[in-house]
């Protein structure tokens with residue numbers, strides 16, 4: 098079922114896309130690019146087909162009166178093959194012919210809507226621009242027929258004959274090849290592209306009659322009919338309203354499609370959100386109102402869920418819904434959703450599809466419009482409609498125009514404000530949102546070029562804090578409000594867990610000074626905060642980089658009564674520099690440690706850790722240390738350091754082993770060792786040594 102939905106979605110979307118493209122290059126219903134390509138080799142076919150037979154007939158049917166002579170034409174060989182495939186082997190469900198014909202009708206109406214606003218500029222005259230734009234379906238059980246009538250753009254004689262002709266000539270060869278290549282699964286999207294959905298009606302029909310009249314002023318009406326075998330008839334007709342009427346004479350075993358209730362169910366299933374009213378036997382079936390144009394207050398949660406499922410091709414619900422209406426600085430009607438489900442691997446990937454479609458006055462401009470929201474908001478699904486977007490907006494304009502940039506800025510700001518409001522109105526909901534989607538916010542901070550936007554995204558970040566309980570997340574604004582005014586710094590510490598953060602040597606001195614520290618457990622956090630640099634006028638400082646600063650209080654650096662004395666420290670430092678050559682770049686003492694014997698400092702901790710995580714494994718140890726330039730800072734008051742100094746005169750071997758181990762331990766603590774298993778051999782050697790005398 099879900100595969101079917103996906104197929105469905107892609108075929109409607111695709112069809113619409115191609116449809117709009119074909120509007121842009123004007124003229125025909127079918128995909129022009131394909132037809133243009135193959136037009137060249139069509140001359141030969143044309144010579145054999147289109148043989149004309151003429152019979153003079155006068156017939157009456159409904160309000161239409163037939164005129165002049167009827168031409169009988171043969172389908173060309175290719176058309177016949179195509180028709181056979183579509184009518185016999187393409188679909189496993191016969192009912193989809195209803196969707197296909199409704200989709201054609203809807204496209205014809207959309208095309209008419211488009212022309213009625215743009216025709217003047219294209220120099221075309223239209224007739225009756227004020228008629229009702231709708232799709233009428235009539236079922237007739239007695240006569241076993243189902244009729245589709247639209248008041249859309251209609252077809253001229255050329256279009257009527259060429260649509261089949263051109264599609265067949267141009268498309269069928271490649272169409273057949275495509276189906277062979279991709280299998281019937283993908284065929285429905287190809288159908289959309291080739292505009293041959295009409296043929297699907299021959300799955301259920303003995304005979305089909307088409308009455309059509311183009312909306313181009315002065316066009317005559319026509320009747321086309323065929324039993325789908327080999328020939329069709331075409332004749333001029335009076336009394337044909339603008340648009341297209343398709344009468345499907347059902348095969349005996351397909352009589353169910355002349356049943357009102359059955360057809361209603363099928364329409365609901367496939368065509369519920371078609372932009373024009375679908376009226377089945379004088380009763381409207383689809384919920385046509387494009388929901389984004391309604392008053393936000395009037396839309397129920399159920400409607401949102403239904404709409405969300407439709408546009409997102411999914412079965413979950415929205416967790417957040419923003420229905421946004423504004424007229425300044427741009428006219429915007431938008432519904433934006435955050436899915437209830439967690440993002441999958443696909444959504445996380447930067448080349449995943451965008452979930453928002455751009456409309457102008459109910460007319461689709463671009464589905465998956467990748468420029469109306471920044472890339473990092475690709476998890477948002479919805480619809481944006483702006484009357485200010487010109488309908489003939491070209492691809493290039495869509496990429497770069499000031500209008501689109503403005504639209505994007507307004508929408509992004511509004512959405513950020515919305516998330517911020519959700520955070521205060523629904524803290525629990527926001528917390529789970531944050532758990533599932535914070536990675537996108539972080540991407541936004543790193544990729545955004547606007548400092549204002551970055552600050553707005555940063556407002557949405559949440560971290561645990563050294564001053565708050567485990568499991569409680571706080572914002573940087575809340576952090577700031579807890580600080581005494583003179584503190585112009587926001588401290589943070591990256592660590593894999595609360596426990597490791599609280600016991601981190603880097604945290605010790607700030608803890609002593611009673612400073613609040615934000616704990617970042619996500620590997621990206623520290624890169625994001627490094628990139629962000631400041632928040633609300635306060636500097637973002639990692640506790641590690643704070644450690645590298647000289648202590649403000651000079652007296653702190655005077656070595657106290659306990660611990661090693663300066664000459665001993667100098668001696669030990671000299672020893673360590675010698676033993677750890679090629680590994681440490683410098684050895685110094687520090688006053689900022691209590692419970693830890695030593696600590697490693699590298700110039701950019703966050704970048705260094707990222708480097709170790711991502712690139713260091715295929716690099717020699719020597720090169721790695723040369724790049725990282727670790728600096729070892731020792732705590733002269735620590736018992737291990739004191740003992741180590743003693744060992745210098747008693748057991749140089751053991752002293753060296755201890756020095757190596759201290760260094761390795763400090764590297765692990767710094768998060769600069771990816772796989773600590775490498776350390777075990779050395780630890781075991783140390784243990785052997787320790788246990789020797791026992």
Ligand code: FE6
Pocket residue numbers: 126201202205247249250251252257260261295307321341343
């Ligand atoms: C598909 C019948 C050939 C329009 N309106 C509708 N259907 C359309 C078009 N098609 N092509 C244009 C089609 C037929 C024949 C093509 Br014969 F429905 N409703 Cl404007």
